[in-house]
Amino acid sequence: MVNFSGKPATSFLLTFLASMLLITSCAKTPQPADSLYQQLGAAAGLEQLVDGVLVEIERDPQIVHHFKDTDIARFRRLLIEQLCQLSGGPCQYTGATMQESHTGFAITPADFDNLVNHFIKVMTAQNIPVASQNALLAKLAPMYKDVINR
Template identity: 45%
Template sequence: MPRFLYLWLWLTLLVTGCTGQPERGDSLYAQLGGEAGVDRIVAGLLWEIAEDAETRALFVDTDIKRFRDKLAEQLCAVTDGPCVYTGDSMRETHRHLQVTSAQFNRLVSSLIRVMEQEQIAVGAQNALLQRLAAMHGDIVAE
């Protein structure tokens, strides 16, 4: 029934076209609200971590001030903002933590909740998630 599938394709293009124009030209960093926006996302994420016993357990030995600065710097660098990430590699920082798949996914859920609270556009949310998901292999213990 090809007619049927063509119809679906048209509907999909129509609906995605109407609901989300990617902001052309703006860097992902700008779409997240630049420095102030990224700082709000990081602050929101810290609150989420504090409220979730599962992920909080990973941060018991963490210098929160340094973590906040390095995470903001990393988010800025990874979203094509004007920063260079100066922290340790993801593999190095997570090597001793035995991060579980569940903890990783809970943190992703937390990040999504924060981005929704900050009213980040769906396309920008997904673009950031795509870039961070690429780090999964370096963060989660096998």
């Protein structure tokens, strides 16, 4: 017969309440493991992301011409650094402002859309959750005005 007597039920209840308390208190304390940087796979994930985006840029006849005189190793390093800082990682971006670095390139809204789509494609291939993808894109969106038609 199943034992419904007081003691086990009480200790079960206490354990349950204790774990609920633990879950609630964890949810309130910001955990580095929850940061966007972690969701993007930290340093290794960001390197993989930027390398994937570089491949997509290279294959994209609409935008690749913008990069014909660019030092790609430097661009790669700075983009990783910038994404790391933007996502709350332990980095400080040391490159030029978005306005400075995009002036003279006459980048169009369609060019910007293409780059965003490359980010989405590569993040999806890396199994980054859609919510995390959107969180990164939301940080890039305000840069639009500094990148376009300069």
